[in-house]
Amino acid sequence: MDGSEPTIDALQGGDRRALARAITLVESTRADHRDEAATLLAAALPLSGDAVRVGITGPPGVGKSTFIEALGMHVLSLGHRLAVLTVDPSSARSGGSILGDKTRMVELAKQPDAFIRPSPGGRHLGGVARRTRDAMLLCEAAGFDVVFVETIGVGQSEVEVADMVDLFCMLVNPGSGDDLQGIKRGITELADLVVVNKSDGDLTAAAGRTRAAYADALGLLSPRWQAWTPRAVACSSVEGTGIDEVWDTIESFTAAVDASGERQQRRGTQARSWMWSEIRDELLDDFRSDPRVVDRLPLVEKQVEAGDLTPTEAARQLLDAFEHDADG
Amino acid sequence: MDGSEPTIDALQGGDRRALARAITLVESTRADHRDEAATLLAAALPLSGDAVRVGITGPPGVGKSTFIEALGMHVLSLGHRLAVLTVDPSSARSGGSILGDKTRMVELAKQPDAFIRPSPGGRHLGGVARRTRDAMLLCEAAGFDVVFVETIGVGQSEVEVADMVDLFCMLVNPGSGDDLQGIKRGITELADLVVVNKSDGDLTAAAGRTRAAYADALGLLSPRWQAWTPRAVACSSVEGTGIDEVWDTIESFTAAVDASGERQQRRGTQARSWMWSEIRDELLDDFRSDPRVVDRLPLVEKQVEAGDLTPTEAARQLLDAFEHDADG
Numbered sequence: 001m002d003g004s005e006p007t008i009d010a011l012q013g014g015d016r017r018a019l020a021r022a023i024t025l026v027e028s029t030r031a032d033h034r035d036e037a038a039t040l041l042a043a044a045l046p047l048s049g050d051a052v053r054v055g056i057t058g059p060p061g062v063g064k065s066t067f068i069e070a071l072g073m074h075v076l077s078l079g080h081r082l083a084v085l086t087v088d089p090s091s092a093r094s095g096g097s098i099l100g101d102k103t104r105m106v107e108l109a110k111q112p113d114a115f116i117r118p119s120p121g122g123r124h125l126g127g128v129a130r131r132t133r134d135a136m137l138l139c140e141a142a143g144f145d146v147v148f149v150e151t152i153g154v155g156q157s158e159v160e161v162a163d164m165v166d167l168f169c170m171l172v173n174p175g176s177g178d179d180l181q182g183i184k185r186g187i188t189e190l191a192d193l194v195v196v197n198k199s200d201g202d203l204t205a206a207a208g209r210t211r212a213a214y215a216d217a218l219g220l221l222s223p224r225w226q227a228w229t230p231r232a233v234a235c236s237s238v239e240g241t242g243i244d245e246v247w248d249t250i251e252s253f254t255a256a257v258d259a260s261g262e263r264q265q266r267r268g269t270q271a272r273s274w275m276w277s278e279i280r281d282e283l284l285d286d287f288r289s290d291p292r293v294v295d296r297l298p299l300v301e302k303q304v305e306a307g308d309l310t311p312t313e314a315a316r317q318l319l320d321a322f323e324h325d326a327d328g
Numbered sequence: 329m330d331g332s333e334p335t336i337d338a339l340q341g342g343d344r345r346a347l348a349r350a351i352t353l354v355e356s357t358r359a360d361h362r363d364e365a366a367t368l369l370a371a372a373l374p375l376s377g378d379a380v381r382v383g384i385t386g387p388p389g390v391g392k393s394t395f396i397e398a399l400g401m402h403v404l405s406l407g408h409r410l411a412v413l414t415v416d417p418s419s420a421r422s423g424g425s426i427l428g429d430k431t432r433m434v435e436l437a438k439q440p441d442a443f444i445r446p447s448p449g450g451r452h453l454g455g456v457a458r459r460t461r462d463a464m465l466l467c468e469a470a471g472f473d474v475v476f477v478e479t480i481g482v483g484q485s486e487v488e489v490a491d492m493v494d495l496f497c498m499l500v501n502p503g504s505g506d507d508l509q510g511i512k513r514g515i516t517e518l519a520d521l522v523v524v525n526k527s528d529g530d531l532t533a534a535a536g537r538t539r540a541a542y543a544d545a546l547g548l549l550s551p552r553w554q555a556w557t558p559r560a561v562a563c564s565s566v567e568g569t570g571i572d573e574v575w576d577t578i579e580s581f582t583a584a585v586d587a588s589g590e591r592q593q594r595r596g597t598q599a600r601s602w603m604w605s606e607i608r609d610e611l612l613d614d615f616r617s618d619p620r621v622v623d624r625l626p627l628v629e630k631q632v633e634a635g636d637l638t639p640t641e642a643a644r645q646l647l648d649a650f651e652h653d654a655d656g
Contacts, residue, residue, distance in 0.1 A: 026640075034644075041638045049635055134640055271632045274639035275646075282647055283611040304599045307377055310369045311602035312354075312462055316362075318603075319610055 005036070008043040011142045014081075016115055019142045026134040027120045041134060048140035049267070051083075052254055055161040057151045058171030063197045063237055065104040067171055068148060070237040072108045074247055080146045081113040083139035087132050087161050088119035088152035115144060119152070129160040130278055136164065162190040163270055166263055167253050169193045169246075172214065174207035174234075188214075189221050192230050192253060195246055200236035207234045227260035228253055292321040333364065336371040339470045342409075344443055347470045354462040355448045369462060376468035377595070379411075380582055383489040385479045385515065386499030391525045391565055393432040395499055396476060398565040400436045402575055408474045409441040411467035415460050415489050416447035416480035443472060447480070454609035457488040461602060464492065490518040491598055494591055495581050497521045497574075500542065502535035502562075516542075517549050520558050520581060523574055528564035535562045555588035556581055620649040 006025060010018035022044075026037040058064045068084060075082050084105070108114045117139075120131040136147055151161040162168040170191040188194070194214045199207035214232035223229060231249055235242025257263040287293055296318060303309035309317075334353060338346035350372075354365040386392045396412060403410050412433070436442045445467075448459040464475050479489040490496040498519040516522070522542045527535035542560040551557060559577055563570025585591040615621055624646060631637035637645075 038641050038644065042641060045635065045638050130640060134638070137638065267635070268633035271635065271639050272629055275629070275632050275642045278639060278643035279615065279646060280608065280612060282643065283615060284608060287607065287611060301600055301603070304603050305596035307373065307595070307599065310373050310462070310465065311599050311606060312458060313366050313370060314603045315606035315610065316366065318607060 006040065008040060008047075008141070011040075011044065011138065012047065014143050016142075019115060019138060020117070022138050022142075023117060023135045026138065027131045037134075041137060044137050044141035048137040051136075051140045051145045051147050052250065053136065053147050053149065053165040053167070054250060055149050055151065055158075055165035055168040056171065057158050057161065057168070058197075059173070059176075062171045062173050064150065064171055066237040067195070067197055067235075068150060069105045069108050070235075070240055070243050071246055072105070072114060072148070073111075074240075074243050075146050076111055076113050078247075081115075081144045082108075082111075082146045082148065083115045083117070083136075083142075083144035084108065084148045084150065085117050085132050085135055085139070086119040086150045086152065087128055087157050115139060115142075127281065129157075129164065130274070130281075133164050133274060158190060163273065166257065166266070167192045167250055169195055169250075171195050171197050172210065174198055174203045174210050176210060188217065190224075191218070192224065192228060193246070193249055194218065194230065194232040196232065196234040197237055199234040199242060200239045210234070225257055225260075225262055227256040227262055287318075287322055290322050292324070293318055296321055334368065336368060336375075336469070339368075339372065339466065340375065342471050344470075347443060347466060348445070350466045350470075351445060351463045354466065355459045365462075369465060372465050372469035376465040379464075379468045379473045379475050380578065381464065381475050381477065381493040381495070382578060383477050383479065383486075383493035383496040384499065385486050385489065385496070386525075387501070390499045390501050392478065392499055394565040395523070395525055395563075396478060397433045397436050398563075398568055398571050399574055400433070400442060400476070401439075402568075402571050403474050404439055404441050406575075409443075409472045410436075410474045410476065411443045411445070411464075411470075411472035412436065412476045412478065413445050413460050413463055413467070414447040414478045414480065415456055415485050443467060443470075454488075454605060457485075457492065458602070458606055458609075461492050486515050486518060491601065494585065494594070495520045495578055497523055497578075499523050499525050500538065502526055502531045502538050504538060516545065518552075519546070520552065520556060521574070521577055522546065522558065522560040524560065524562040525565055527562040527570060528567045538562070553585055553588075553590055555584040555590055615646075615650055618650050620652070621646055624649055 006018045006022035011022055022040055025033055026041060028034075028037065056064065056068065058067075072082050072084065105116060109116055117135060120128055120135070132149060136149065139147055147165075149161050149165055151157045158168075168190050170188065170193070172194060174196055194211075196207045196211045196214070199211075211232045211234040218230040218232060221230070233242060233245050233249055235246055237243070254263070257266075288297075300309065300314045300318060304311055304314045334346045334350035339350055350368055353361055354369060356362075356365065384392065384396065386395075400410050400412065433444060437444055445463060448456055448463070460477060464477065467475055475493075477489050477493055479485045486496075496518050498515055498521070500522060502524055522539075524535045524539045524542070527539075539560045539562040546558040546560060549558070561570060561573050561577055563574055565571070582591070585594075616625075628637065628642045628646060632639055632642045
């Protein structure tokens with residue numbers, strides 16, 4: 001690392017630069033950084049866990065940045081400290097978000113009690129998600145008691161984010177769900193809270209209809225929590241109306257799942273499943289990057305797709321090559 | 329293997345006992361059987377692929393065995409040869425189905441052109457699914473031109489079966505989906521055909537309503553094929569009514585997805601994804617059965633769930649132990 005090492009004391013002191021350096025350290029793939037990162041995370045772990053973790057998703061053009069600014073400023077006004085993290089696997093090649101997150105959330109970026117961190121780069125979603133989870137722990141250790149994890153909607157990343165937060169919030173446009181056809185089932189099933197944004201001007205009536213349609217649809221889904229039935233709220237991020245209701249709903253949620261013991265229980269389950277997903281990713285990464293596998297893979301995949309080789313035999317050939325390599 | 333080795337010639341000759349022995353061979357986990365199995369499967373592969381592959385699922389008590397008998401006898405009456413395979417991960421510990429499949433399908437079991445095979449045992453669903461896929465190839469090489477793959481409904485197995493067949497058929501009870509609330513979304517989204525069974529006696533009217541409700545609901549889901557919109561059909565397996573319509577629908581489906589080229593394309597994609605799922609399972613199996621991992625796992629999982637160890641650090645500790653073992 002450049003300059004002074006990020007220490008747990010500097011983190012706890014609320015030094016945002018120390019936090020930024022600490023996250024850079026856990027994002028690093030350099031072997032000599034791994035031990036340092038592990039030490040730091042181990043020290044951060046007992047200091048983390050008290051924050052409210054909120055996942056936020058929504059289609060392009062729904063006004064996600066504006067919403068995060070509006071809700072974020074409200075949260076800060078209540079005396080909280082807020083960290084905003086982003087999971088964007090499409091940023092893998094560029095090594096970070098295409099749009100700088102700070103230019104997307106101008107007001108929030110100026111606040112001393114807000115910390116904004118763009119998506120880590122990475123070869124695959126699993127790696128991006130892992131580094132975001134570690135960053136979340138560091139933010140919590142640094143005293144940020146509300147964490148937003150924003151997902152740039154590309155299919156699987158919503159599932160990963162829903163799996164690392166307490167409450168998963170889906171933003172939708174007015175008019176998007178006025179009939180059941182318009183309701184995108186897959187992601188809706190993950191949502192603990194649906195927020196209809198842009199409830200202002202001549203979209204206000206449409207937003208109200210959409211909110212009601214989602215409220216109905218959410219009631220049909222199998223509940224993710226015993227103590228919480230998903231709700232739908234309409235708001236205007238531009239005018240600031242309904243933003244307090246969104247936050248109040250998040251607080252009601254937290255109170256309900258804390259009282260039932262489900263939040264703590266869910267976090268234990270999440271942690272165990274993160275561990276296994278990291279093990280799986282790592283094993284598959286080792287396999288995929290093995291030179292003997294790399295050599296054989298293009299031809300084998302082609303033969304399998306063409307029906308010239310059974311999947312079982314193809315897997316066996318590649319695994320034999322891999323194991324032979326490990327022995328040699 | 330006991331007795332004579334199953335040969336590809338005996339298979340092609342339509343010898344059911346040779347087929348049964350061949351499947352036992354590919355199900356075997358004995359190292360010396362693996363090469364024989366691979367040779368046999370490699371020979372079977374070019375002879376397979378022409379069959380219609382139908383996945384069949386449904387809740388307990390829906391009359392699945394009776395339906396498979398009725399549809400199976402109809403298929404045989406048209407001159408086809410039928411293989412019925414079962415995927416039942418819950419049979420893992422018993423090493424096979426709890427109810428013998430032959431006693432569940434008495435009529436079908438007597439027919440010379442039918443072949444019925446119970447679920448293979450196995451430690452995990454991936455292994456059960458793999459052996460069923462291999463058995464399917466052997467059945468096809470043995471000249472069975474219609475294959476039913478029945479799933480004993482326990483969540484994930486439906487997804488695995490839908491991923492190995494052309495058409496996925498879901499059986500439902502009359503009255504089960506008369507409103508949208510009653511329609512179980514997850515599995516319904518996989519269905520290319522919904523069959524309302526028990527459309528007889530005083531359930532006939534209810535079955536008609538349920539069929540109509542499903543027909544509506546299916547129209548709302550995102551289509552899995554460009555050339556096929558899922559349909560709903562009512563039938564009585566006991567009286568034999570509507571069974572011909574079920575089969576005609578399956579034939580219409582096959583014609584449509586063959587004409588669009590989607591069936592061939594889907595099979596290529598399925599084969600590639602089978603290969604990767606076998607590789608993943610195998611890598612994870614090796615890991616899980618490693619003595620050093622076995623030693624450490626209980627404590628590490630407990631620490632992770634309690635929040636005393638980060639998932640990343642836990643994964644690293646286990647992976648380090650595993651790799652160290654591989655080197656030693």
